[in-house]
Amino acid sequence: MGMKVGIIGCGSITKFRHAPEYRANPHVDEIVFFDRNLQRAKELAQQFGGRSVETIEELFNDPTIVAVSDCSSNEAHHINTAQALLHGKHVLCEKPLAISVKHAEEILKAQAASGKKLMVDHNQRFTKAHQKAKEIIDKKELGEVLTFKSSFGHQGPESWGVDKSNATWFFKKERSHSGVAGDLGIHKIDLIHFLLDDEIEDVHAFYAALDKVDENGKPIEVCDNVVCALKTKKGRLGTASFSWTYYGSEDNSTTIYCQKGILKIYHHPEHQLIVETKDGAVIKYELEPIQTNENQTSSGVIDAFIDCIIHDKEPSVTGQQALASLKVIEKILGENGI
CATH class of the missing domain: 3.30.360.10 (Dihydrodipicolinate Reductase; domain 2)
Structure with a gap:
């Protein structure tokens, strides 16, 4: 049984890295796209055979979505990643984790409260x-x-x-x-x-x-x-x-x-x-x-993220x-x- 994943933000990082790597991963069977610009989400959904949602709440409230990539711009990470975690999703967050240490600590609190996995896309490793x-x-x-x-x-x-x-x-x-x-x-x-x-x-x-x-x-x-x-x-x-x-x-x-x-x-x-x-x-x-x-x-990041979810391991x-x-x-x- 494949996994359903969501992606928040449909810019270049999603188009060139996250979406193609999710599509190539054998454990993922559907990608759900959200962007504040609905047209962008629709275009990527079409390109990668997924679907788009009109609101971020639809993505958060869909219990079948197991994991989310937060590819929004830097100032939104502490909001989107924290919310996704608190809605029971595992999250792969783009770097930097947040715009400040203070906001990053809010994300870590949400992660601790949710018990879900948080991985950050420092792909050079x-x-x-x-x-x-x-x-x-x-x-x-x-x-x-x-x-x-x-x-x-x-x-x-x-x-x-x-x-x-x-x-x-x-x-x-x-x-x-x-x-x-x-x-x-x-x-x-x-x-x-x-x-x-x-x-x-x-x-x-x-x-x-x-x-x-x-x-x-x-x-x-x-x-x-x-x-x-x-x-x-x-x-x-x-x-x-x-x-x-x-x-x-x-x-x-x-x-x-x-x-x-x-x-x-x-x-x-x-x-x-x-x-x-x-x-x-x-x-x-x-x-x-x-x-x-x-x-x-x-980049190998998506495969590592999916792997840590499936095998319940510490994220890389x-x-x-x-x-x-x-x-x-x-x-x-x-x-x-x-």
């Missing part, structure tokens, strides 16, 4: 190169991790969003809140936490709107670039850069420096993981290309882990950032 890198780090094959650097940047959300326009909600303070920090940065913060089995606790950062303008030609209200220095609880030091103004190919690279060598992740198009040891050996792994906005491969990315990453984003942006 699932790539083969990151999984392999974690295995090498966990086994201490190169000794302890000392330092790291990571970047995530592309040409900006206006080239990805559903409308292909600089009127995108990502540029609006009241909807996006954290700009590139919450869009791209939070992925890398989560990845560092995951790879190093550690947590960033101290942050020094600069952020700015350097180049992006809105539909009126004015500088955007949120940051389009962040550069930061980071220190973890275990004392590792690192740097990170997040950008919407890398006007060339996307950069999703990370380097981990250990006592006996280094790991280079997503620096090379064919060799997604390169290990260079202190004594001069170079090991190149060909694993899989990472998803980019131009190259949509299956928990609400607590997502909250830990959000706390770092709040530190990066300081008092006036969020």
